[in-house]
Amino acid sequence: MSTSYEQLLDEAYAALPEKATHSGERFEIPKFDYFTEGMKTIIKNFAAVCEKIRRDKPLVSKFLAKELAVPLEEQGERLILQRKITSDVINRKLEDFVVRFVICKECKKPDTHIQELGHGVKQLICEACGARNAIRQ
Ligand SMILES: [Zn+2]
Numbered sequence: 001m002s003t004s005y006e007q008l009l010d011e012a013y014a015a016l017p018e019k020a021t022h023s024g025e026r027f028e029i030p031k032f033d034y035f036t037e038g039m040k041t042i043i044k045n046f047a048a049v050c051e052k053i054r055r056d057k058p059l060v061s062k063f064l065a066k067e068l069a070v071p072l073e074e075q076g077e078r079l080i081l082q083r084k085i086t087s088d089v090i091n092r093k094l095e096d097f098v099v100r101f102v103i104c105k106e107c108k109k110p111d112t113h114i115q116e117l118g119h120g121v122k123q124l125i126c127e128a129c130g131a132r133n134a135i136r137q
Helices: 002-015 046-052 057-068 089-101
Strands: 034-037 040-043 072-075 078-081 112-118 121-126 132-134
Touching: 046 057, 046 078, 057 072, 057 078, 057 089
Parallel strands: none
Antiparallel strands: 034 040, 040 078, 072 078, 112 121, 121 132
């Protein structure tokens, strides 16, 4: 009888969600802090955000230039967009970027890196679960 009780206990523990013990670790997508100046929009924490999501600055700026259809240039820690943008579209695009280029499709963790396969083909490789997913450009 004690054996079956222990078995039940084991099963109960096994059924617990894995994340239950450290729920504070959920990855939060960082936000760009920006302001407009004349006809420009200046992202103050561009370098810091890139560091947090562990992606090269040129990859992020190229994505934003394409998605927002706006010329831009890096200036130290900042990114200067050559247009006045007052809506929060910049942070929505950042979320798109993180979902496509950072978050693992399988386990939803941000512990990933990008591997170039040549001919412009890239893969997102997860360091947490080992999943590999093609990145659509
Ligand atoms: Zn994963």
